[in-house]
Amino acid sequence: MRTDIIAAIATPAGEGAVGIVRLSGAGAIALTERVFQRRGRQPLQSHRVYYGAVVDPDTNEVLDRALLIPFFAPRSYTGEEVAELHCHGSPYLLRRVLDVLCRHGARPAEPGEFTLRAFLNGKLDLAQAEAVADLIRARSDAQLRSALALHTGKLSQQVQRLSDALLAIVAQVEAHLDFSEEIGEVNPDALALPIQTLIEQLDALLKDARTGRILREGARVAIVGRPNVGKSSLLNALLGEARAIVTDIPGTTRDAIEESFLIEGLPVTIMDTAGLRESADVVEQLGIERARRAAEHADLILFVYDLTMPDREADRRLLRTLPADTPKVLVGNKVDLCASSPAPELLETHPTAETVSISALTGEGIDALKQAILRALQLSRVGEETATLTHTRHIYAVQQAQQHLKHALESLQMHLPPDLVAVDLRSAWLELGAITGATADEELIHRIFRDFCIGK
Ligand SMILES: Nc1nc2c(ncn2[C@@H]2O[C@H](COP(=O)(O)OP(=O)(O)OP(=O)(O)O)[C@@H](O)[C@H]2O)c(=O)[nH]1
Ligand SMILES: [Mg+2]
Known part of the structure; x- marks a missing residue:
């Protein structure tokens, strides 16, 4: 030291x-x-x-x-x-x-060396140290709230409880391994229940992880829709500048265009994509492929349709081909040309989706759309009840721990040797410990503090 x-x-x-x-x-x-x-x-x-x-x-x-x-x-x-x-x-x-x-x-x-020393001296654990950096970088109420929740040790305590419960199971298995003559063999049924319980508790932690990560790292939003509905115009309206080419020719956008901006402090990366349709044009086909990929990797899809086109059937068919679990905002565009009408045909398949009418040309409804984006991402709930996983590192550790536990459960059910079960349980315990730093190796610790500013 x-x-x-x-x-x-x-x-x-x-x-x-x-x-x-x-x-x-x-x-x-x-x-x-x-x-x-x-x-x-x-x-x-x-x-x-x-x-x-x-x-x-x-x-x-x-x-x-x-x-x-x-x-x-x-x-x-x-x-x-x-x-x-x-x-x-x-x-x-x-x-x-x-x-x-x-x-x-x-x-x-060195960068972060004061906080590193605080960690090494037990003043805070690794997750709390990471929260210090989050606090300094917070740009919205929601980010501030989640950083504070992490800093007060809410997540650490929850992880510690799970980790203690896990260690008790490990001890039990190892006792049976070491003293099988005195206390008998491992009873798979008696072990399966507490392991199953742990898996479910990790599930509960992972449930809000998506929103937690978005909150800290920002959201990826894809603008998707049929050709000529005004997707590129919408990108320009959101950015407040003429970034993407707009013409009245369907199939104008070929490549996916990506730009970042803030909505009430939340970093949003927005992608304009090629209009989705059957096309014989090779370049357009490649663009359409990219659009599909962007939709698959997005945290939120802005599905744009043209209010002046009476037929919603093609929109509906297209909507059904998009990833079902990704939250969507249904954006009716060109409201300057006709009365806004909600699209019940589209809501059939997405009854809970946010709906907004806008004009990408005049800017009408753009502020309402920004609010709808925030609502659809469901960020306001973060940090209210349980601790929320906000760091990719923490999410990954919980997922890995869960995998090891599932593996242990399978081995138990297949009556594989108990030392195999013990190995998986130990691995799960190591993963959880990496969150608070109890089992983190030196390289990980240095990687984390390297990102801090000097003097912190
Ligand atoms: N009146 C009106 N016209 C609009 C509006 N939004 C877009 N347009 C027009 O609609 C046409 C197509 O707009 P784009 O933004 O290029 O549409 P797109 O969806 O990006 O089209 P592709 O890239 O071909 O898929 C252009 O002529 C725009 O000027 C709007 O809100 N009101
Ligand atoms: Mg376009």
Whole structure:
């Protein structure tokens, strides 16, 4: 375990009212005192604010008037001795202060190193550390809420409970392996039930995972529909710029076009695609293939149809060929040309889909469409009751753990040797432990903290 003193500017680059230089490690406070002159000689107390001057001890030059806050170990962010210098928010000044500190025994911190130390000292687990980065990056209420839920340890506790229950089963199987003469062979029926229960509990966690991931990483939205209904016009209307080519010739869009923008802080990647129809044109066929793939990988489909075309049958047939489980918004376009009418024919197959009438030409209904997109993604529910999986890493670990448990269950039911069952149960336990960091290896830990900013 490293114990050297790390130092970094903790506030963002650029001018500000206040700029903070932070140090952590055994001796960090004594080191800071060497560059900080204050009135009186009483020893510093933890969690108190001291006023004084930051001075370069080599030249006695006063760099700034500043505040010093000492935090004694272990009552600090990192669990180590921490000192914070609150200076004026000048990037040049802060760099000078950092240089002086590094000349006298500190070294510049790596990205995320403060939080890494907090993790290594047991101040927070791995999932909570990841939540710190989420909190800093949050751009909407929903993101803030889910980051806070993760940070308070809601998910960690839930995972810990499952992991403890799993370990109890592992212990049971291993006891039977080690002491089969004393306590008899493994009874498959007695084990199957708790394993089944765990599988179901993991299912419950995975249920909201899709929305959780969208919330953190953004949503992929595909605009799909027949040729000439106004898909490219809709892309342009949502972006507020003429990004895609629009003509009155059906089959204008060939390649899939992708652009990103924010809806109330949620990053949305939107894809305009080729109109779907039977086509003999090779280029168009390739475009149509791409459109189908985009629809398959989308978190949400905007199904656009033309309100001025009375016949809905072709739309209905097309709608049925799209992935059934993907949420959809049914978008009736060109409402400037005719009265809006809901499309009961389309709702037959998708009774719960959101419906909106818009004009991609005049912009009418575009705001309502954005709201419908947010509703259809069902993000508001995230983090309300149970902990929600928001990180791909956590989702993957839960899925893997579940796979191992299912495998263990099969082995039990097929009366395979119990040591095989034990191996699967152990693997599942390792996967769950990787979420909180209990069983995470060093490489994983470093990969996670590398993405942090310096000073955090
Ligand atoms: N009046 C009116 N015309 C529209 C509207 N939206 C699109 N159009 C027109 O409809 C025609 C087709 O629009 P596009 O956006 O190219 O349609 P598309 O669905 O991308 O067509 P393909 O790429 O061929 O599949 C163009 O002439 C547009 O100007 C609208 O809301 N109102
Ligand atoms: Mg187009």
